[in-house]
Amino acid sequence: MNDRRGLRWIDRRAFLRRGGRGLAGAALLSAWGGGVSARFEAGRPQVAAVVTEFTYRSHAHVILENFLNPYLFNGRRTDPGVEVVSLYVDQFPARDMARAGGRGKSQSR
Structure with a gap:
């Protein structure tokens, strides 16, 4: 070497x-x-998210809302099929939803 x-x-x-x-x-x-x-195959896949900020209609909100709650797809309610187990948010502006969301659920207006 x-x-x-x-x-x-x-x-x-x-x-x-x-x-x-x-x-x-x-x-x-x-x-x-x-x-x-x-053991992991038996349950739902677990995912984590790392975002800069989590505000209404932010990029993070648009993507994560489909992982946090059931959503409509072709007129039918669809379960995301995953469990968000961790969410890291770096910044907390005035319109922050991360702290208000509680237990990983988004709160849309």
């Missing part, structure tokens, strides 16, 4: 060898932890 600009470089064969070991290890862990993945 040689050193270029302070970075540690490896040759192609060493890279493939290490990558193969990583993939084999991931496959073994996946097979070994099958009970854990079965």
Whole structure:
């Protein structure tokens, strides 16, 4: 291995060898932890959202309202099929809905 600009470089064969070991290890862990993945398959997928601000008709609101509440699609009420388990909001302007929403539900006007 040689050193270029302070970075540690490896040759192609060493890279493939290490990558193969990583993939084999991931496959073994996946097979070994099958009970854990079965637990997650039984329930609804869990998602998290990271947004700058959550105000009425903001980009975040338009996208997240379909994940937070059932919505109309072709005239029929449709369940989002996922559970929003976490919402991180960075800014809280005067028209903020994140704190008023409570338990992850949006409040439309």
